[in-house]
Structure formats: structure tokens, C-alpha cells
Amino acid sequence: MGRAPCCDKANVKKGPWSPEEDAKLKEYIDKFGTGGNWIALPQKAGLKRCGKSCRLRWLNYLRPNIKHGEFSDEEDRVICSLYANIGSRWSIIAAQLPGRTDNDIKNYWNTKLKKKLMGFVSSSHKIKPLNHHHYQHQIPTNYNYNNYSPQISLFQTSSLLISSNYNTNTNNTTFPCYDINAPISNFLSNGASTSCTSGITTSTFQENNFVGPTATSSDESYGVSNLDFHTYMYNNGVIGEEGEDQGNSKFLISGNNGGGGCYVDEQQNPLDYSSLEEIKELISTNHVTCNNNNLLLDHEIKIEEKVMMYY
DNA sequence: AAACGTGACAACCGCAGTGTT
């Protein structure tokens, strides 16, 4: 047998919290802490709320040192960079932004940053709005959906956004880059941004070359230099080699450099047009994944479904 | 001034992993 039911759902208040409820919860936790048991807490604190609701209220609103209000440019950059690399892992992203909650960041991304990003991409590439008819012509009939890469697309998008604020000139753009090889545990610290910094490196696009992360740790994978983007991503296991078995080549975008690489060059055609559309599509559908084959498959299916609708 | 639309944010829901009985 298990435990007693967590709460009587019929007898639990829902909806916005009143100042009185906030005060009760805060007072109780200030005195006794959470006790590691959120389910029992509301009853002890004299609240007619579900423990889950109390936990959320505390973590997202009442907890000390919670930062509300405008996000700084630096926070924007961190969110974009992390989102591009790890996807919608809001709790991990939040751990790198002291005072910010995952819910806050998630809301901020969904309501503002995503639009900002899309606005940047479309304005910087002067993309006309596409209707279904237009979209149809952008998709080659032999388009290989297994070659679609949400992660790389967002990586590129994010670097484009970030590059507008960072050390930018026409041929040489530097932006912060989270090392995709850094152990995930780097991101799982208790909000300590210091432990993550070993995962942050600087990467540069020079002409058509992607210059890999500059060495910031003893990890050998940092030793790469003057590496093209595709090679870098391939070496780091993010993308597969062109012509590989489809199961391993899901991360490969058909690029404009013949070799299958994805190059970001702000002077030349920076991104394949259809890739850009897919970035926007990706952002709008929230199907960003992080090396998760099942989700990728799901994403591919959805893309395919959409394309089927257009034909 | 009322109706409607939109954006921002708080809160809820459902799922998955883990722990407990």
C-alpha cells in the first residue's frame, strides 16, 4: 500500500492567492520551513490550498530574493544561448539567472523573447510574410525532413540575435556559447552560476569559418580551432555526417556550402531560406528538443503533417 | 462609454522520475 491521498481536491481553494494567504504561507515557512513535505504544509499553515499550489506560490513568488520586472540584455543573452543549446529546460536556465524562476523565464520567453527573436530574424533577412501558397514553393519536393535540426537552427538564430549585441563587425562575430559537451551536471547546481561558467565559452564566426570555443577548461574538446561549424557540431556529436544512416543524421541541415555544413555568414546568404522559415516555425510551435530522439521524431512527424497540409 | 482584442503573468494540469509503504 502507498500513502494517504495528498489532498481533498473538492475542499481545496483554487485561483489567485490573496494577501492573507500569502502572509500565512510566508509566516509558516519563515518559522518552520517547508519540512520537506509540501502536502502536509497547507493544513499545518491553516491554508485551504493544495500542497502543490503552495509550493508553486512559494517558489515563484514568495521566496526571498525573487527578482521581478524587466530582464536585462545580459539575461536575454543567457536565455537565448541556453535555449539554443538545451531547449526548454527552464529550471536549468533559471538556475543560471539568480532571482529568476523557471516560470518567469518561460513566460518571458513565450511572450517577449520569442517574438523579439522572430522579429530579429525576419527583419535582418527581409523575409516577406508567407502564406500557405508561398510556403509551398519554398519546400523542395525532395526535402529530407530527417535532415531537419531544431537545435542547430536555434543555435544559429540565437547567435544571430546575440551577435547584434556582441562585439560585432561584418566578418567577425563573437558570441557566448554554452559548450554542448559540458556535463549536464554543470547546469544542475543549486543556482550557483559559478559552476556553470566552465560550460560557457566564446565562439567566433570568421568569414565562413566557425572558430570553436576558446579554451576555458582542461577538456580536450576545447582544443578545436578554426573549425567550420559543421565539423564543430559533428565532432561534438550534435550532428551526423551527411549520408549517414538517417537515424544518426537527424541533426544535419542541408546547407548552402555544398558540404552539408551550416555556415552563418552575415555577408553572404546567411541561412537557407527554408531553414529560416523552419526556425520561425520551430519557435512558433515550441517543439525544441535537446538530443531527445522521441521528441525529434514527434517534431518531424508534425513538420511532415504540416507539409502534407500544404500540398 | 462599452465592447473587443491583446499582452503579461499567475496558476493549474498532467506527466515522469523517485521515494515510501
Place this chain on the structure above:
DNA sequence: CAACACTGCGGTTGTCACGTT
């Protein structure tokens, strides 16, 4: 070991304020 509760997370929905028509 099975069954169930607990916890944390990400996605979604609800609500409110404000702007526009």
C-alpha cells in the same frame, strides 16, 4: 516487488489590465 504518493518540471490555461475601435 508492486502500488501508490511525492516532487519537480514543462506546457497550457485563466485572469486581469490596458489599449484600440
